[in-house]
Amino acid sequence: MPLLEVKNLSVAYGAIKALHGVDLSVEQGQILTLIGCNGAGKTTTLRAISGMVRPSAGQVLLDGKPVTGLKPHEIVRLGMSHCPEGRGIFANLTVDENLALGAFMRRDHAAVNQDRQRVFTLFPRLKERLKQNAGTLSGGEQQMLAIGRALLARPRLLLLDEPSLGLAPQLVQTIFRIITEINQQGVTILLVEQNAHMALNVAHRAVVLETGAVAMSGDAKALASSDEVKKAYLGHG
Amino acid sequence: MQSLADNLAHQPARGVRDRVLAQAPWGVALLVALVVHFVLGPVLGPYWSQVATQAAIAVMLAVSLNIVNGYTGQFSIGHAGFAAVGGFTGAAVSYYGALALWGGATKQEGFLVPGEWLMVGGSLLGAVLAAGLGYIVGLPALRLRGDYLAIVTLGFGEIVRVLLQISGPQLFEADDLRSSGFKQWFPPPLGGAQGFTGVPTYASLFWVGLFAALVCIVAYRIKFSSPGRALLSSREDEIAARAMGVNLARYKVRAFVLAAALAGLAGGLYAHTGVVMQPREAGFIKSFEIIIFVVLGGLGSISGVVLAAIGLTVLPEILRDPQRLIEAWGLLAAVGVLATVGGVAMRRSGSRWAPLAVGLGATALGLLAVALVASGANALMRSATGDPQANIGKYRMIFYSLMLIGAMLLRPQGLMGVREVWDHFRRARPAPGRPGGAAT
Numbered sequence: 001m002p003l004l005e006v007k008n009l010s011v012a013y014g015a016i017k018a019l020h021g022v023d024l025s026v027e028q029g030q031i032l033t034l035i036g037c038n039g040a041g042k043t044t045t046l047r048a049i050s051g052m053v054r055p056s057a058g059q060v061l062l063d064g065k066p067v068t069g070l071k072p073h074e075i076v077r078l079g080m081s082h083c084p085e086g087r088g089i090f091a092n093l094t095v096d097e098n099l100a101l102g103a104f105m106r107r108d109h110a111a112v113n114q115d116r117q118r119v120f121t122l123f124p125r126l127k128e129r130l131k132q133n134a135g136t137l138s139g140g141e142q143q144m145l146a147i148g149r150a151l152l153a154r155p156r157l158l159l160l161d162e163p164s165l166g167l168a169p170q171l172v173q174t175i176f177r178i179i180t181e182i183n184q185q186g187v188t189i190l191l192v193e194q195n196a197h198m199a200l201n202v203a204h205r206a207v208v209l210e211t212g213a214v215a216m217s218g219d220a221k222a223l224a225s226s227d228e229v230k231k232a233y234l235g236h237g
Numbered sequence: 238m239q240s241l242a243d244n245l246a247h248q249p250a251r252g253v254r255d256r257v258l259a260q261a262p263w264g265v266a267l268l269v270a271l272v273v274h275f276v277l278g279p280v281l282g283p284y285w286s287q288v289a290t291q292a293a294i295a296v297m298l299a300v301s302l303n304i305v306n307g308y309t310g311q312f313s314i315g316h317a318g319f320a321a322v323g324g325f326t327g328a329a330v331s332y333y334g335a336l337a338l339w340g341g342a343t344k345q346e347g348f349l350v351p352g353e354w355l356m357v358g359g360s361l362l363g364a365v366l367a368a369g370l371g372y373i374v375g376l377p378a379l380r381l382r383g384d385y386l387a388i389v390t391l392g393f394g395e396i397v398r399v400l401l402q403i404s405g406p407q408l409f410e411a412d413d414l415r416s417s418g419f420k421q422w423f424p425p426p427l428g429g430a431q432g433f434t435g436v437p438t439y440a441s442l443f444w445v446g447l448f449a450a451l452v453c454i455v456a457y458r459i460k461f462s463s464p465g466r467a468l469l470s471s472r473e474d475e476i477a478a479r480a481m482g483v484n485l486a487r488y489k490v491r492a493f494v495l496a497a498a499l500a501g502l503a504g505g506l507y508a509h510t511g512v513v514m515q516p517r518e519a520g521f522i523k524s525f526e527i528i529i530f531v532v533l534g535g536l537g538s539i540s541g542v543v544l545a546a547i548g549l550t551v552l553p554e555i556l557r558d559p560q561r562l563i564e565a566w567g568l569l570a571a572v573g574v575l576a577t578v579g580g581v582a583m584r585r586s587g588s589r590w591a592p593l594a595v596g597l598g599a600t601a602l603g604l605l606a607v608a609l610v611a612s613g614a615n616a617l618m619r620s621a622t623g624d625p626q627a628n629i630g631k632y633r634m635i636f637y638s639l640m641l642i643g644a645m646l647l648r649p650q651g652l653m654g655v656r657e658v659w660d661h662f663r664r665a666r667p668a669p670g671r672p673g674g675a676a677t
């Protein structure tokens with residue numbers, strides 16, 4: 001049974017239909033990447049999965065149990081953590097306070113402390129910046145903070161919305177290496193990306209979204225070598 | 238402060254000693270109130286004691302509004318409405334209670350007399366009523382997005398004001414009270430447009446000092462707790478806050494209800510400071526005064542808001558009559574110099590109370606400077622116009638407004654931003670051995 005299953009998901013913002021009938025599923029322990037052009041509905045898909053927007057139709061199943069219509073705070077408690085588009089760090093709070101908010105739902109303080117150490121191992125930079133306002137971090141550091149903060153919820157499923165956006169090529173490499181590392185530690189990942197090349201490289205499976213519907217899906221390596229994807233998303237071929 | 242935040246975040250298992258120590262601030266509040274009442278009161282004299290009382294109430298109102306407008310980033314324009322609910326409740330309980338119990342509402346002399354406890358009870362009842370109304374107002378408004386809260390609270394304050402205006406005439410005698418029936422109590426006898434008078438002046442420096450300190454402690458504990466961080470995060474980025482699992486609607490409503498309750502409490506005390514309680518106490522002009530404290534002090538900063546509330550209450554009084562302050566020049570200069578010098582020395586030795594001492598000293602010296610400048614301006618005006626009564630105090634509200642505009646231009650984020658006074662001192666002097674600055 002897949003960890004996450006999305007069936008026939010439709011979302012409308014007022015009169016604008018952003019998604020019509022999206023199906024996808026993420027297997028336990030894998031990385032699924034969701035790629036597509038601007039406005040294809042990637043962010044909307046993540047928001048509907050994590051309860052930020054209410055779908056107009058369709059179902060979201062976590063562990064085979066429906067979570068459609070639950071509030072975000074209820075879904076976080078079930079082990080899903082959403083690292084939103086644009087990082088969403090709390091600029092006027094310190095790095096430490098940002099991380100503490102990542103563990104907001106948890107009462108197992110000893111384990112939270114362990115997870116903090118784990119995050120510091122992944123992102124040593126954060127440990128040096130603990131008492132600094134998050135808004136004063138560089139863009140890359142902010143992205144690290146956003147991912148680290150999401151990890152502090154100890155998710156089984158991590159939703160990442162464009163983690164490489166606006167980062168220098170070198171840092172993009174680092175971020176993708178860390179995404180792989182997090183996945184190898186046992187976290188299932190749903191990765192939304194513009195950088196299709198890198199995303200297809202680290203992912204097990206991929207879904208291509210076009211104007212609110214699934215255009216292609218399958219094995220990431222196979223999709224990366226398909227002509228259509230090459231032409232439309234990898235900028236060559 | 239950081240250590241408290243760390244405690245709450247990472248070290249929940251604490252020993253008995255720590256747990257007792259954690260309750261120490263309540264004791265300190267009591268001590269401060271006693272010192273303010275018995276030591277500061279006589280030094281200040283009746284006039285400045287009255288100013289200090291109003292300043293303490295302003296602090297309560299500002300610090301409580303800060304929980305909504307500062308922490309959560311919502312915008313309430315009805316805080317005076319909640320204060321008035323508490324105020325008129327407290328006034329009615331105290332006045333009619335005294336008529337019923339003791340046949341008259343003359344002030345009982347002494348410390349902690351029964352009348353004072355009636356005030357406390359009435360103010361607490363006012364706080365409960367204000368909290369209930371806060372829930373009714375906040376629940377629908379806070380679930381909606383955007384600026385609905387501003388509109389709804391503005392309306393709430395005005396409704397309270399109008400209801401007070403059409404309330405029944407005050408019952409002045411114990412006999413009236415005894416023979417009163419349904420007709421006298423509906424609408425309730427809160428004085429109507431004339432206002433409610435004769436409430437005994439039990440809000441001594443002890444009580445306002447105590448409750449102002451308690452409100453600050455509550456606000457502080459909330460700010461540096463996990464729920465407080467949730468409130469602050471919702472102000473920063475609502476989507477991210479929800480992604481953290483913060484139930485935004487619930488936290489916003491709780492913050493709003495608490496703020497309303499504390500405003501009601503402040504209002505209850507205010508009714509016992511010798512003022513005539515007028516319906517306009519509930520109006521939006523009063524609410525804006527409180528908003529100015531919060532915005533000027535720095536949305537979210539407790540210490541900033543406290544300083545702004547005290548400063549903006551005291552300053553117009555100084556401008557009204559600078560001579561009174563100049564008469565106390567010896568005290569001000571002594572406190573100013575001693576505290577500043579002591580504070581600098583403390584800072585060198587790394588004491589965390591250094592900012593407090595420096596702040597105290599700077600305030601005393603600043604007050605003296607303002608008084609001297611104002612009095613010099615008076616002398617100039619008198620010699621220029623030949624009018625021995627000429628007084629810039631007449632124009633004090635103009636100076637006050639100019640100062641506000643200047644402050645907002647220079648520091649749009651308020652005196653302190655979201656941080657506290659001591660954080661700014663800390664940043665000015667980075668801890669040794671910290672890797673600093675090196676960026677990506």
Ligand SMILES: Nc1ncnc2c1ncn2[C@@H]1O[C@H](COP(=O)(O)OP(=O)(O)OP(=O)(O)O)[C@@H](O)[C@H]1O
Pocket residue numbers: 013016017018036037038039040041042043044045085194
């Ligand atoms: N809050 C909103 N209100 C109205 N329309 C919206 C809203 N959010 C998104 N949309 C619309 O829904 C469609 C899908 O948007 P979405 O943000 O999901 O795209 P995306 O694939 O994440 O794009 P990008 O790669 O640019 O982030 C777009 O046409 C967008 O204009």
Ligand SMILES: [Mg+2]
Pocket residue numbers: 042043044085161
């Ligand atoms: Mg997007």
